[in-house]
Amino acid sequence: MIYVIQLKFLTIVKLGGSVITYKSSSPPKINETNLDRIAHELQAYRGDLIIVLGGGAHGHQAAHHHGFADSKSPKELLLKGIPSIRHNMSTLASYVESSLNKVGIPAIVLPPFCSVILRQGLIHEFPTNIFRKSLDNELVVVTHGDVCFDETRTASILSGDTIAVHLAKQLNAKSILIGTDVDGVLDGNPKDNPSAKHIPIINQENKKVILSKVGPSTSTDVTGGMAKKVSELLKITRPDRQIIIFNLAVPDRLKSLLQNESTICTRIQS
Numbered sequence: 001m002i003y004v005i006q007l008k009f010l011t012i013v014k015l016g017g018s019v020i021t022y023k024s025s026s027p028p029k030i031n032e033t034n035l036d037r038i039a040h041e042l043q044a045y046r047g048d049l050i051i052v053l054g055g056g057a058h059g060h061q062a063a064h065h066h067g068f069a070d071s072k073s074p075k076e077l078l079l080k081g082i083p084s085i086r087h088n089m090s091t092l093a094s095y096v097e098s099s100l101n102k103v104g105i106p107a108i109v110l111p112p113f114c115s116v117i118l119r120q121g122l123i124h125e126f127p128t129n130i131f132r133k134s135l136d137n138e139l140v141v142v143t144h145g146d147v148c149f150d151e152t153r154t155a156s157i158l159s160g161d162t163i164a165v166h167l168a169k170q171l172n173a174k175s176i177l178i179g180t181d182v183d184g185v186l187d188g189n190p191k192d193n194p195s196a197k198h199i200p201i202i203n204q205e206n207k208k209v210i211l212s213k214v215g216p217s218t219s220t221d222v223t224g225g226m227a228k229k230v231s232e233l234l235k236i237t238r239p240d241r242q243i244i245i246f247n248l249a250v251p252d253r254l255k256s257l258l259q260n261e262s263t264i265c266t267r268i269q270s
Contacts, residue, residue, distance in 0.1 A: 009047050009048065009173075009174035009175065010047065010048040010049070010050065010135065010171055010172065010173040010174060010175075011045070011047055011048065011049055011050075011173065011174070011175040011176075011177065011258070012049075012050045012051075012052060012164050012167055012168055012173045012175070012176045012177070013042070013049065013050070013051050013052070013177045013179065013254070014051075014052045014053075014054065014160055014161065014164045014176075014177065014178045014179055015035075015038060015051060015052070015053050015054060015096075015160075015179050015248060016054045016056075016178070016179045016180045016181060016248055017053070017054030017055045017056025017057070017058070017059065017060065017145070017160070018054070018056055018180070018181040018249075019031065019034050019054075019056075019179060019180070019181050019248045019249045020034055020035050020038070020053065020054070020056060020092070020096070021055075021056030021057040021058055021092065022056075022057055023056050023057045023060070024057070025057050026057070026061060028056070028057035028058040028061060028088055028092075029057060030058075030091075030092060030095050032095070034248075034249065035095065035096060035099050036099055037251060038099075038248070038254060039096075039099040039100050039102070039103045039105065040103055041251075041252065041254045041255040041258070042100065042103075042105060042254070042258070043103045043104065043105060044255070044258070044259070045258045048135045049140045049141075050131065050135075050140070050141045050142075050143065050167055050171075050173075051096070051100075051107070051140065051141070051142045051143075052143055052144065052145075052160045052163050052164045052167070053089075053092060053093060053096060053142065053143070053144035053145065053160060054144075054145055054159075054160040054161075055088075055089060055092075055144070055145040055157075055159075055160065056092075057088075058088035058089055058091065058092045059085060059088060059089055059144075059145050059146075059157070062081055062084040062085045062088055063081060063085055063147065063157050065081070066078060066080055066081025066084070066085075067081070068081065068147070068155075068156065068157050071153075075153075075154035075155075078153070078154050078155045079154060079155065081147065081155070082147050082155055085146070085147040085157075086111075086113060086146070086147060089111070089144050089145065089146055089147075090109075090111065092144065093109045093111065093142055093143075093144050094109065096109075096142055097109050097142055100140060100142070105140050106138065106139050106140055107139070107140040107141075107142050108134060108139050108140070108141060108142065109141075109142045109143070109144075110130060110131065110134070110141055110142070110143050111143065111144065111146055112126070112143060112144070112145075112146040112148055112158050112163065113146045113147060113148055115127055115130075116146070116148045116158060117148065117149055117150075117151060118148050118149065118150040118151070118153075118156045118158060119150065119151045119152055120150070120152045120153065120156075121150065121153065121156040121157075123158070123162065123166055124151060126166055126170075128167065128170045128171060131143075131167065131171060132171065135171075143163060143167075144160060144163075145157065145158060145159050145160035145163065146158050159228075161178070161228065161229045161232055161233075162232060164176055164178065165232045165233065165235065165236055168236050168241075169236055173241070174240065174241060174242065175241070175242040175243075175244075176233070176236075176241070176242070176243045176244070177244050177246065177254065177257055177258075178229065178233070178243075178244065178245045178246070179246060179247075179248025179254060180226075180245060180246070180247060180248060181247065181248070181249045182247055183198050183246070183247045183250075183264045183265070183266075184198060184199065184200070184244075184245045184246055184247070184264065184265045184266030185198075185199045185202060185210065185214060185226065185230060185245055185266040186198055186199060186214075187199060187210070187213045187214075188213060198264070198266070199266055200265075200266060200267065201266070201267050201268075201269060202230060202234070202266060202267070202268045202269070203237075203268075203269045203270065204234075204270065207230075207234055210230065211227055211230060211231065214226045214227045214230060229245070230245075230268065233245075233268045234268060237268055237269055237270035238270055239270060242267070243267065243268040243269070244257060244265045244266065244267055244268070245265060245266045245268070246263065246264070246265035246266070247264065247265075253265070
């Protein structure tokens with residue numbers, strides 16, 4: 001008799017802040033309708049799963065208010081921002097955790113603030129043992145963009161995109177799905193240019209041209225927007241890894257990708 005070992009591959013799903021929060025709402029407000037729908041779309045997935053939350057209104061507003069977008073901000077201002085950013089992101093993560101548990105997904109939250117150290121805004125220490133242990137015990141991990149202590153700048157923002165890339169490398173993720181509020185990557189901002197064209201594939205051959213056309217996000221987004229997102233994802237491409245940017249705001253697109261069904265998206269390839 002031949003026994004076939006079924007390997008469970010790790011998938012990382014990034015939930016864009018513009019989809020899971022009302023990004024222009026002040027005070028911050030969670031988009032409960034979208035999050036509850038997303039929880040149901042994740043329900044049928046059976047592999048190892050890490051869910052990374054973008055900050056949206058809960059992260060970017062407080063971070064911008066306390067000077068995290070300006071490298072010259074005094075440390076006193078940055079330190080004052082830590083409690084409000086932490087409170088906002090903890091509130092968002094707690095809601096996501098509850099939504100997932102309600103549909104039978106055994107989710108737990110692992111906040112970066114408790115273990116990550118940055119240096120000049122870049123990851124210096126980011127232990128992943130607790131992530132591995134949680135996945136080995138069939139838990140779904142929820143983590144999120146966060147404020148973290150920085151050895152050179154007192155504190156800096158660690159974006160959800162950077163977290164997704166780091167975890168993909170450290171934990172050997174086979175699939176990274178980045179959910180946004182647009183149909184993947186376009187050659188312009190669709191909110192300013194309705195005729196912006198969708199780009200189905202980004203690879204080493206066309207990346208320079210694409211990155212020259214993809215601009216930053218809004219002024220309250222302190223994490224760099226689409227250009228930084230694509231640049232970071234290009235660093236972890238390999239033939240056996242699926243990297244996709246898709247529109248999380250459209251119902252069932254996430255579900256289709258998790259079931260390996262065709263849908264509108266941008267694939268980032270080596």
